[in-house]
Amino acid sequence: MKKGPASVEFKNVVKRYGAVTAVNDVSFAIAPGELVTFLGPSGCGKTTTLRLIAGLEMASEGRIAIGGKDVTGLSAADRDVSMVFQSYALFPHMSVVENVAYGPSVQGAGKARAREMAMDKLSLVGLEGLENRAPSELSGGQQQRVAVARALVLEPQVLLFDEPLSNLDAKLRRRVREEIRELQLSLGLTVAYVTHDQEEALAVSDRIIVMSNASIAQIGSPRELYDAPSSRFVADFMGDANLIPVEVGAHDGAFAKILIGRREMRVAHRGIPPGSAYVAVRPHQIAIEARSATGGSLEGLISKAAYVGDHMEYRITLAVPKLELFATAPDVVSPLEKGSEVAISFDPAGLVLVSGD
Amino acid sequence: MNRVTRLIALAGVGAYVLLPWYSSGEPALASYPFGASGSALALAVSGAWWLLPLALPLYACLHIAWRGTWNERNADWLSLCGFSGLAYLLVEGFAIGLHGWNAEWLGSVFGAPGPSQPGMGIGALIVATTLLLLGCRGLARKGWCRGDAFIVCAIGVIGVLLAAFVFFPVVKILASAFTDNEGHAAFASFLAKITDRSVWGLGCLGGGIACGVAWNTILLAILTGLASTVLGLAFALIAVRTSFRFKALLRAMTVLPIITPPFVIGLALILMFGRSGAVSAFLFRGFGIPPSRWIYGLSGIFIAQVLAFAPIAFLVLVGVVQGISPTLEEAAQTLRAKRFTIFRTVTWPLMRPGLANAFLLCLIESMADFGNPLVLGGNFEVLSTKIFFAVVGAATDQGRAAVLSLVLLFLTLAGFAAQQLWLGKKSYTTVTGKGDAGLSLPLPNSLRCACYALALPWVLFTFAIYAIIFVGSFVKAVGRDYTPTLASYAIAFRVEHTNFGWFFSGSAWPSLVATVEIALIAAPLTAAIGLLTAYLLARQDFYGRKALDFAAMLSFAIPGTVVGVSYILAFNVPPIEITGGALILVICFVFRNMPVGVRAGMAALSQIDKSLDEASLTLGARSFTTVARIMIPLMRPALVASLIYAFVRAMTAVSAVIFLVSAQYNMATTYIIGRVDAGEYGVAIAYSAALIVFMLAVILLIEALVGERRLGRRTAIANIAAAPA
Known part of the structure; x- marks a missing residue:
């Protein structure tokens, strides 16, 4: 079964933790095959928004749809979404290939089939030959690619990146972000990407959603945001x-x-x-x-x-x-x-x- | 409707229709499905009308599970049926007792004596479990806990278990304290009992009769707490801050008390300092000092408890001393402070909360200790022994035992609350994830000498204690006749070859087999429940999380004697009538030792980045798969620790167990205490020595079997996860 990339739609989504509102009445739509960046200072709600897409947080109000299907009440395990974590979250007790094969194997694929799928994605990210290493035996950039391969292995409708470059050194960042963009374009993936680095956002995005104080400050293409900021906050934050x-x-x-x-x-x-x-x-x-x-x-x-x-x-x-x-x-x-x-x-x-x- | 729900519903109906509802000693097959081993349905149609309403929720659940679609409306119905069925089961169980209505007003409304029923059995257990699980699955479908049925069911099951085996017995104690022995409310007699002179009397201050037991207990606890903390600190400073060459020795000293049954140290003290003890005999022969009974009483219990609890203080304080970042001391050094000044102004203040923590822990342990006061008490009475004699002594008075238990519970809870509230937020532990390149300062000379002067004699003393146990078990009579003999072992562990094959005729075999059997059952259950609770507390967010946390910790703060009394009060009568068997011992161990599993699990989980669970979740694994494939492999050290702890504690426990043993299930410890009581010290120490060796072997075996975690990988990932964003 081959499924294409899907859209993501938020309608008036609110997320509260007790008295604190982390995401306040947020609405947006991500088109299939589009890379959208959530950009903002720390604490603005961008990571919470990403986790709401993943199903790791449940919306307090509002509706969330993926591929036109309402997923508001579905848990993360039931959503066709994968995530690349900021810390990569590679399972330390598994080898590289076991990490990547984890998704298909818990979905019930046979051992050989799961491994085959894993090897396929590992070669896509250029890690053939390293499959039997432990994650800790890899460099930061390689670990990051394992995380990407693991997220891709189930061919999710939507791929999420939570500050994927923040643990890499400055030189590597530019290369990895180019690789991510290339992969996204060649596979036609729908990607939601969180970062606090405006240069990174400008470089990779089709569109950028700037967030501030739990709500959306502006949505637009990189050029629109840079040239025509709608508020003092956006003008100050972008450049x-x-x-x-x-x-x-x-x-x-x-x-x-x-x-x-x-x-x-x-x-x-x-x-x-x-x-x-x-x-x-x-x-x-x-x-x-x-x-x-x-x-x-x-x-x-x-x-x-x-x-x-x-x-x-x-x-x-x-x-x-x-x-x-x-x-x-x-x-x-x-x-x-x-x-x-x-x-x-x-x-x-x-x-x-x-x-x- | 999904398959698991169907199977659960089917199991519930099956148990209702087929399995024996009540517990009966012998299965009565002849009259089945009616009679003592009758199923609920058969009994319900043949007179036990109160079981009939249960058919309704069970059938409704089955119907929804088989016919209904898995939508929210049916989920509502499922949880309604599940929980209302469970509630009815409880109401019915508590309303109708062995001799009719359990409450007078029921008798006056419906006519006395009313129907009667024995304790619930396997059928009732399965029906209750399935109703609970079905209710929880309904809630999960409605979106509780992100719709994760495994989590909701785990919360439900653990919540019910804690309510049944931690809260309910405590409530029973309260109820029993406020009623007289006929079951009538008697507030006045409660007041009289709790303010009694024998509890709070201060006669000893005036030089008259003895003080009340409460004061005795408090005095002993404070003395033990102070001495243990000072010794523990001396050991900790030596272990962390000196170049002492025999640090392995200190480590060994911390393991020994864990595997030593609590009264064995008291026993060894008697063998040394008792009227015919080794040291007493030596002093009498050599110096003409007549043997006396000084070891029986406050001094003896105090020495025994310090020997037992100083290692606990050491374990706490080693962490504290290690946790002080050397950089702070180096900072003080660069500000030109002298070594002693640094210790006084930087190191010591940083250690103070840890010292208070160690003191309070030893205080609580001392108040809860039962074995040493029992063996060494003499005329010096403490609450735990007083409670014991109120239950088993000549003047049995359950109400009095309940009141004394309340006093003891209040004292330990106060200590526990002080430790949690006051110190919980006041830790200066300065370990961070960042590498700390500093070197800790060596101790000032005067302090180092003081530490050695305190610690080294104590180490020698401890080894003398263990030596006398092992030597004593191989000689005729310590203090009088040192002829080597295996007589004691022969009495306890004789194995004979008869015409009918090998025969274990030693007197210790039945209790040893029972103890090992129960410990082997209890240990994995304890570890499983403890770690699952830790996972729920650390990783899940749900209503009642705080209450669950509190309940899990509460069972830690309740002294064993109180648990013993409360279990007798709660589980000697229907609906849960389980005294006198192996089951109550297993349950008692599981819930007494579970908090350690919870703490170990929480500590392990706090080091496992939460994004690992989330990664597993986004890859389509549900909580159950995540726990099985990610959490358990990563929590292996905590698993080993809880398994070992649970096993060893089940082997060495005395306080709660002594109330719960039966002829069929006598435990090793209670058997040994019986031997001590009868004056058969040889058998007692031979058995003790054998137990200690056996447990050492088991600990090593468990570690070998479950194995070490592949540590290198984890630390590397932890570093990545800890890197600043």
């Missing part, structure tokens, strides 16, 4: 944007006038009404020059300067409006010194208005 309080003037077509300090600019208003709001500026979209007489730019002082290899990081204190900006500059050959007086300017195309609340 450390500087948030500058501004006054939005009257709308003029798709644009509106804003005032930063004494400087007036014209930006897309994105439906934000006139009044106070914020404008998000990415660190790399701030142009820094030594102070000159050209009017219209903002005046500031470099309060901190750090050389981080391929670029410079600056903290700039502005006098009007009174705030501190975080900026990066590619020029590492002739960096600005701490204490330099500078003039900064923004490319209007790089400014994004977000609402004040």
Whole structure:
């Protein structure tokens, strides 16, 4: 029996632990064959959401459907979902192949059949020849692949990843995340993926669900989230944007006038009404020059300067409006010194208005 | 409807229709299916009308299981039928006793004396079990415990067992304390008994008659607790913080008391210091010091208990001393503190909660101890022996035994509550998952000398105690005649070759066989129930989890003597009438020793990352499969520990058992105490020595059979799991 990837649908799902609400009225849909990332700071409810899909937690309210079938009351053992755990959760008393064959064997497959299925998936993740090792005899990256092979062996309709890269070192992370994405695309899997690393999320996802305080802050493609954050939280979380309080003037077509300090600019208003709001500026979209007489730019002082290899990081204190900006500059050959007086300017195309609340 | 549910329902109906409902000594086959061994259905239609209503829930369950679809409405019906049937079974069982109605008001409403029935038997047991399981399966289908039938059934079964064999007997004690011997409520006599001079009297302070037993018990417990803790600390410091060369010796000292029946140390003390003891005789011959009876009384019990319980304090304190992170002391060192200053200001405060813990444990053990006071007590009475003599002595008074049991229970529970509440949250154990590269400081010199001065003589004393047991068992009479002989062993363990084959004619054989048989049955049951309870408590979330935890721990805090009395009160009459057989001994052991299995299991589970269960679950394995294939292999050390503990405790227990033994099932320990009572010390110590050797052999055998876990793999995974996210 060959089953394809399935959709996942949450309708107004709530999960409470006593007085604490871990997931509050969350609704979303994951299309078949799509990789969706749950992104957010720790404690935002993203892992709980993943565990709700798996059936490891039961929803306090709302409905959950997988492949169009209501699974709200079904336990994890009855859902066609597999999970790759943050700790990998490899059974330490079993060899690699026994770990991978565990799923088919508890489902009633014969010993030989289970082993055959396991070997099949082990070769898929490139671990042939290591099948008789104990998990502890493998490197972190290899253990991670065993965990993936074990999750894939039952060919689940939905595959879940709970921060799969957090136990790997930085170099390995990039490679493993590429492998996961490749595998997902080639097998056409539906994947839900939890991470707190925005770069990782941007790199692997079809769509990203940003969570904050137990609810969804924004759903969108990586580009939408980066370029058009719907709130201060998303703008701040996706790429450390500087948030500058501004006054939005009257709308003029798709644009509106804003005032930063004494400087007036014209930006897309994105439906934000006139009044106070914020404008998000990415660190790399701030142009820094030594102070000159050209009017219209903002005046500031470099309060901190750090050389981080391929670029410079600056903290700039502005006098009007009174705030501190975080900026990066590619020029590492002739960096600005701490204490330099500078003039900064923004490319209007790089400014994004977000609402004040 | 699924197959398991059908089979359970079928088993219930089958037991109702076919199996003997009541327990009867001999199976009465002639009159079957009627008469003493009659089935519930046959009896119900032939006069025992109160069994008839049970047919309804049983049939309803069978009908739902066979015909119904497995939907929520039928699940509602199934749990309703299961639990209401079980409730009816209990009500009926408690309402109708051996001599008619059990309660007067029933007699006045329906007419005395009313119907009568004996204790429940195999049929009733199976029907009750199936009704419980069916009810639980119904609840599981409705989504309890994530719809996991195995978990719901396990919770149900363990809950019912604890209620029946831990709570119910305690309630019986309470009830019995508040009624007179005719069964009427008598609050005044309760007050009189509990405030009696013999319990709380302070006569000894004025130099007059003896103090009350409660004060005796408390005084003894505090002295024993303090001395055991000090000794245990000295041993622990030597074991962890010095380069003492014979640390294996210390380890051996911690194993010996576990496999030594509790009164054997008392016995050895008599052989040394009694009127005709080895040391007494030596002193008399050499120095003309006349032998006296000083060993009988507070001093003797105190020495015996310290010998028995100092190793417990040692085991606790070794963990505490090891748990102090050397980094803290190194930090103090870099702040230029001297060695003694560091011990006084850093090490000692960190150990204080552990010391209090060890003290309270020894306090509780001392109050619960029965064997040593029985052997060495003399005129010095403590609660546990007083309770015993209130039950078996010339002036039998069950009400008085119940009241004294309440006092003792209150004292141990107070100690236990103090240990749990006060210390539970106040542990400074500083072991973390992270590698700690620090080196612990050696002890300051003065302290090290003090430790050695305390510990080494005590080690020698302990070995003298065990030596005298083994030497004594091979000589004619310790203290008088040291001619080597095997006479004592011959009396106890003679095997003769007769015309009819080999004949085990030694006097000890029947009790030894019975003891081993019961211990072998009880040990696996204890380990299974203990570890299953640990799994439920550590891994599952359900209503009543706290209550289950409390009940499992409660049976640990109830002194054996109290358990013995309460079991007699609770299980000597229908509906659960099991005294006088092997069953009550097995049950008593299972529920007295289960808390250790629970603790061992919880400790093991806390080291097994929860994601392992979850991984198994998401791969389609249900809880039962997960427990069988993931948990049990990983919990093997806890399994071995509980098996050994349960076996050894069943072999060495005295306090509860002495109330429950029967002619057919006499236990080794009670047999030995009988020999001591009769003055046959030779046989008693020969038997004791044989028991100790036998248990050592069994422990080694169990360890070899169940085997070591493959440790290397686990630690590596634990490190991965502990890595910061």
